[in-house]
Amino acid sequence: MARSADYVRKKLEGTSRALPLVSFPLSLGYEAIVSLRNTFYDRGLLRTRQLPLPVISVGNLTLGGTGKTPAVIMLARLLQECGFRPAVVSRGYGGRNRDAVTVVSDGRSISATPEEAGDEPVLIAESLENIPVVTARRRVDAGRAVLQNFEADLLILDDAFQHRSLFRDVDIVLVDGDRPFGNGCIIPGGTLREPPGGIRRSHFIIVTDSPPDFDAGIIERVAPGIPIFMAQRRSEDLLDCSDGTVRSPEFLQNKRVTAFAGIAFPRRFRETLLPWCGSLEAFFSFPDHHIYDERDIRKIRAADADIIVTTEKDGVRLRRFPEIYRSLQLFRIGMRIVPSPKELMATLCGKLRQ
Numbered sequence: 001m002a003r004s005a006d007y008v009r010k011k012l013e014g015t016s017r018a019l020p021l022v023s024f025p026l027s028l029g030y031e032a033i034v035s036l037r038n039t040f041y042d043r044g045l046l047r048t049r050q051l052p053l054p055v056i057s058v059g060n061l062t063l064g065g066t067g068k069t070p071a072v073i074m075l076a077r078l079l080q081e082c083g084f085r086p087a088v089v090s091r092g093y094g095g096r097n098r099d100a101v102t103v104v105s106d107g108r109s110i111s112a113t114p115e116e117a118g119d120e121p122v123l124i125a126e127s128l129e130n131i132p133v134v135t136a137r138r139r140v141d142a143g144r145a146v147l148q149n150f151e152a153d154l155l156i157l158d159d160a161f162q163h164r165s166l167f168r169d170v171d172i173v174l175v176d177g178d179r180p181f182g183n184g185c186i187i188p189g190g191t192l193r194e195p196p197g198g199i200r201r202s203h204f205i206i207v208t209d210s211p212p213d214f215d216a217g218i219i220e221r222v223a224p225g226i227p228i229f230m231a232q233r234r235s236e237d238l239l240d241c242s243d244g245t246v247r248s249p250e251f252l253q254n255k256r257v258t259a260f261a262g263i264a265f266p267r268r269f270r271e272t273l274l275p276w277c278g279s280l281e282a283f284f285s286f287p288d289h290h291i292y293d294e295r296d297i298r299k300i301r302a303a304d305a306d307i308i309v310t311t312e313k314d315g316v317r318l319r320r321f322p323e324i325y326r327s328l329q330l331f332r333i334g335m336r337i338v339p340s341p342k343e344l345m346a347t348l349c350g351k352l353r354q
Helices: 002-013 023-042 068-081 119-127 139-149 196-201 266-276 294-302 312-317 342-352
Strands: 055-060 086-090 102-105 133-135 154-158 170-176 204-208 228-240 256-261 279-285 307-311 328-338
Touching: 055 068, 068 086, 068 119, 068 154, 068 170, 068 228, 068 328, 068 342, 086 119, 086 139, 102 119, 119 133, 119 154, 119 312, 133 139, 139 154, 170 196, 170 342, 204 342, 228 266, 256 266, 266 279, 266 328, 307 312, 312 328
Parallel strands: 055 154, 055 170, 086 133, 086 154, 170 204, 204 228, 256 279, 256 307, 307 328
Antiparallel strands: 102 133, 228 328
C-alpha cells in the first residue's frame, strides 16, 4: 500500500506516468468496501470501544500532505493552554514495534527511536513538553496504556479518522486547500481514502494552506453545517544539527543550498524553501517515511552546496548517520489557525467539557 500511495502522489504531482486504466475499477471496488464498512459502523453492526476520557481524532480524507503532524502538535499545545492534560496516541507507522504498546515519551524524555515507534510519533514527542506520546497498532491498547501510566485527561488520536473502532468525542478533519478532495478518486486511482461524503462525520474541518481565493463552498456543499476553520503552515526557523543553534530562515539567503525531503509531497517543501534560498543547487525527493541508506547519503553529499537543508521529519530518520546528521539544517515548519484560534478553541473546549 505504501508503494502504491507514493506512486499516486507522484502521478498527481506530475512526476510519474499516468496511472493505468485498471486502477479505476480497483478504486470502485475499494470504495464499495470502505462504504460498506462505514455503513456497518453507522448502524452499530461493527463494535466501537470507548475509553473513560474525552478523545479527539485528527485525520484527513486523503493520503497525507495536509499537515497532520503540525496540526497535532498545535492542538496539543492549545489544549494544554486551556487547562487540559493531553496525551497523544498514534499507530506508529513505519516503526518495528507496531504490534506492541510503545511509550515514545512520558512527557519529559524520549524513550523510543524512530526505528521502533516511527518518525512522526518521535517528532511529535520531541515537539511537546509534559505531554506523553504512546504508539500501538490498536489505538485502544495505547489509550489504555495512557490511562494506566499517566494522569492525562484527554487523548489526541493521530491520523485516526478512518480508525472507527475507537470512539471519539470530536473528529477534526484536515483538508488540503489546493485539492480538498484530491482528484476525486479513491486509492489506487487517486488519493482519497474514502468517498468525500465521509467528511460529514467530522465535527470540525480545518483547511490547510488555502489560496487567497479559496472557495469554502466546495466543502460546504459536501458537508453543510460543519464549522470550517483556516490554517496556514509557516516557516519558523532553522535548527543547526551540529550545535543546536536556532536561526531565522533568512540565514539561507546568499547561500548555495542542497535540499531533500522524504514526505508526502516533497514539491511543497521545495516551494516553501525557494523564497528563502539564495540558490537551490539541487533538490532530491524521496518517498514518505523513506528509510535512508548509504547510497542516499552519498547522493545528497555529492551536490556542491554550502548548506544541506531538510525537514524535521527527515532529520529524525537520519540520526543513525551522525556524519551527515551533524551537517544538516532542519527547516522547521509550524501551523497556526488564521486569523486566530480563539473561536475554534472556545467551541472545542466547550464541547469537551459538556
